[in-house]
Amino acid sequence: MTTRKETKEDQNGKIIYSLHAGYETDGDYTDAFLARPADGENLPGMILLSGMGGLTMTQREITRRYARAGFVSLSPDIMGADMPPGRADRLKAKNSLDVNDVTRRIIGGAAFLRTLPWVGEKAKIGIMGFCLGGGLALLGAARSDQFSAGVIYHQSLFPDVRELENIHCKLQCHYGTDDHSTPKDEVDAFTQALDTMDKEYECLWYENMGHSFAQVAPDADLPAERKAASDLSYDKSFEFLKRELA
Numbered sequence: 001m002t003t004r005k006e007t008k009e010d011q012n013g014k015i016i017y018s019l020h021a022g023y024e025t026d027g028d029y030t031d032a033f034l035a036r037p038a039d040g041e042n043l044p045g046m047i048l049l050s051g052m053g054g055l056t057m058t059q060r061e062i063t064r065r066y067a068r069a070g071f072v073s074l075s076p077d078i079m080g081a082d083m084p085p086g087r088a089d090r091l092k093a094k095n096s097l098d099v100n101d102v103t104r105r106i107i108g109g110a111a112f113l114r115t116l117p118w119v120g121e122k123a124k125i126g127i128m129g130f131c132l133g134g135g136l137a138l139l140g141a142a143r144s145d146q147f148s149a150g151v152i153y154h155q156s157l158f159p160d161v162r163e164l165e166n167i168h169c170k171l172q173c174h175y176g177t178d179d180h181s182t183p184k185d186e187v188d189a190f191t192q193a194l195d196t197m198d199k200e201y202e203c204l205w206y207e208n209m210g211h212s213f214a215q216v217a218p219d220a221d222l223p224a225e226r227k228a229a230s231d232l233s234y235d236k237s238f239e240f241l242k243r244e245l246a
Contacts, residue, residue, distance in 0.1 A: 035060075047075075049133025050079070078136065131181070135156060150172070154181070158189075
């Protein structure tokens with residue numbers, strides 16, 4: 001692991017450390033950001049995946065939020081450091097992504113977490129993703145037995161049904177009713193496939209919420225309705241993950 005910066009903070013009585021980190025998968029380096037509780041061992045680990053924005057400051061703050069909840073959390077930079085500034089160019093970068101290579105690196109992140117002294121070989125690992133990251137989280141869970149739980153937010157990448165068949169961990173999925181990027185008919189097709197394959201999952205809907213409603217920094221200035229929905233989704237996610245990764 002490489003380390004460039006480490007910070008220690010105490011918020012709501014939870015002391016955490018956060019640092020710029022990285023790891024290798026079969027010799028290929030992946031840049032990342034890590035946050036963890038200051039104390040403890042055999043802690044559950046989490047792989048956290050952003051949308052097409054990559055490893056933004058918001059994603060770093062979400063990584064810290066998971067650490068405050070008790071998880072050793074790793075956000076791999078799935079889009080790379082040279083993200084273009086414009087939305088159209090970012091969409092092109094997203095649509096040109098080597099999904100197989102990125103999924104391999106994501107799975108490598110779970111193996112990396114288990115090498116850390118606060119996690120260990122026997123600890124359980126979960127995976128969470130927003131938008132593009134939600135679809136990649138599904139692929140990670142389908143292509144590896146490293147993950148014991150998955151939290152999916154409004155995936156914009158929908159894996160082939162034949163891949164979904166290989167998911168064996170429980171899923172908790174979050175969607176907004178006003179999301180035009182991940183519309184309800186797409187979600188219905190996804191959940192119908194899960195039902196056909198007898199997969200264990202929970203589907204949570206948030207009224208009047210659009211895409212990325214919860215992909216925000218904890219202290220972001222939001223309309224009250226959106227903040228309530230975002231906070232509720234995190235509470236539900238943490239409750240689910242603590243149960244499945246205990």
